[in-house]
Amino acid sequence: MxxxxxxxxxxxxxxxxxxxxxxxxxxxxxxxxxxxxxxxxxxxxxxxxxxxxxxxxxxxxxxxxxxxxxxxxxxxxxxxxxxxxxxxxxxxxxxxxxxxxxxxxxxxxxxxxxxxxxxxxxxxxxxxxxxxxxxxxxxxxxxxxxxxxxxxxxxxxxxxxxxxxxxxxxxxxxxxxxxxxxPTSVNDLFLSNMPRHLNVWDALSDLPYIEQGEGSEEMKNSTQAHNAYQLERRGNRSAGTLFNHRATGHSEAIVNRYSAIPEGGNNSQVPIHMRTKKINVFKLHREKPSRTVTCNHRTDLLHPVIPRGTTVREAARLQSFDDDYKFFGNLTRKAKWVTQDDQVGNAVxxxxxxxxxxxxxxx
The missing domain is CATH 3.40.50.150 (Vaccinia Virus protein VP39)
Incomplete structure (x- = not known):
């Protein structure tokens, strides 16, 4: 070996x-x-x-x-x-x-x-x-x-x-x-026979539906996998176990602002009175591959359907980690060591x- x-x-x-x-x-x-x-x-x-x-x-x-x-x-x-x-x-x-x-x-x-x-x-x-x-x-x-x-x-x-x-x-x-x-649209004959790029919904649609502030560090995923990618991500270390699926809690103002961002859009597209100086907040589009998962995905990369940031597990799914691949550490940068977000965002x-x-x- x-x-x-x-x-x-x-x-x-x-x-x-x-x-x-x-x-x-x-x-x-x-x-x-x-x-x-x-x-x-x-x-x-x-x-x-x-x-x-x-x-x-x-x-x-x-x-x-x-x-x-x-x-x-x-x-x-x-x-x-x-x-x-x-x-x-x-x-x-x-x-x-x-x-x-x-x-x-x-x-x-x-x-x-x-x-x-x-x-x-x-x-x-x-x-x-x-x-x-x-x-x-x-x-x-x-x-x-x-x-x-x-x-x-x-x-x-x-x-x-x-x-x-x-x-x-x-x-x-x-x-x-x-x-x-x-890619979805290709003219090359060699590429035309390949499977198309997986999109966000191919990766996330079977994960437990949780609102902002919900979820836990360990739970069971009892839903059905909808495609081969999801089935493979279920892993084999401990079948059915789902780690790090905990959503950050947001204020009402943030939830309203996130709700106003169109799918596939960013924070600059919300009504002027709701905008902040920060514009690098992107809502994922279900039918497209994700943007690059960064170390700030829980605030900068939003779920396409639920008005909240992505969980560590959702980001890990977009990175192709299996569900039973467990991440340790804090969710906020108050500790000496890197966060779960950092670990997922920096990973190959x-x-x-x-x-x-x-x-x-x-x-």
Whole structure:
């Protein structure tokens, strides 16, 4: 069974997708305690280093891996504010987490690495940042292949563009996975025979109907699944269990404002006397893939039918997590650790990770 190591693992979306494809998770590294708790609950067989990656000694990693070879090292280090000197990355603190990823690549020497990040990384500093990143990996002996993928093309009910860079060694070539789903309107004959992009209602229509302020951290879902996607999301860890389906309570004024936003619209479309300065509040459209799920989905991404923000479970459904994938932590940013919203919004959609994982198995 091929093995993976997940750096900056967060709640475990990348690992979840790789495990679904038949990989064994050998190690995860995650600094945040609540994200690590989520990861460990859902991947109990995986050892997790809950510490700053910069403090982890190389011998500790070798011992945790039992000195065995690793097939894939994956992760998405934060890459905001990169600093360049000429055409090279400097030792600026803003580059440190990425350079830690490179350090782990050099230490573990995996057959492949998967580097995931925001789609905008391709245009940072006019492309100079990406070229510097590629040079770092090439210096480590890897050939690089990169592409921006849309999660909706791989069965995720969300239009979420993400950058993937795959590194191979020993001269191996890599081809990104072909899409499994296509947009609703396509003229391409190759795409016309594919299933269409899943929409919001494909993902959410079977979840228990709860108003603002209702729901709980654990409940049973006794409704019927309406499609294959919903049936697959029911999971197999504890059939019928639904975690994190708790809706934020809103004031009457907020409920009225949310009700006035048209489906598929935003806060700028409500009557003037109801508007606030905040306009990045979007109501999902049932017949379209979701917008990108963010870390503020409970206030910025509204349910298409009920005048409230999306629950953590609804956001997780849009990210393609199974219903029994449990998230730990607070719903508000009053604690030291990241919230459930952060964990879901920052995650790699498991089905997108699964597509990448399966494509690596073909090499």
């Amino acid at each position: 091929p093995k993976i190591v997940d750096l900056f693992a967060g709640a475990g979306g990348m690992t979840e997708g790789f495990e679904q494809a038949g990989y064994q998770s050998a190690l995860a590294i995650e600094y945040d305690e609540m994200a690590a708790k989520t990861f460990s609950f859902n991947h109990p067989q995986t050892p997790v280093f809950i510490k700053d990656i910069r403090t982890i000694q190389e011998e500790s990693v070798r011992e945790a891996l039992k000195y065995s070879p690793i097939d894939v090292l994956c992760g998405g280090p934060p890459c905001q504010g990169f600093s360049l000197a000429g055409k090279r990355l400097t030792d600026d603190p803003r580059n440190q987490l990425f350079l830690e990823f490179v350090r782990m690549v050099n230490l573990i020497n995996p057959r492949f690495f998967v580097f995931e990040n925001v789609s905008g990384i391709t245009s940072m500093s006019g492309g100079a940042i990406l070229e510097a990143i590629l040079q770092e990996f090439r210096t480590s002996g890897y050939e690089c292949f990169f592409k921006v993928l849309n999660a909706a093309d791989y069965g995720v009910p969300q239009a979420r563009p993400r950058f993937f860079l795959i590194g191979t060694r020993d001269g191996e070539k890599y081809n990104f996975p072909d899409p499994s789903h296509a 959609p498991p089905l997108l990770a699964r597509a990448i994982a399966k494509s690596l198995l073909t090499i």
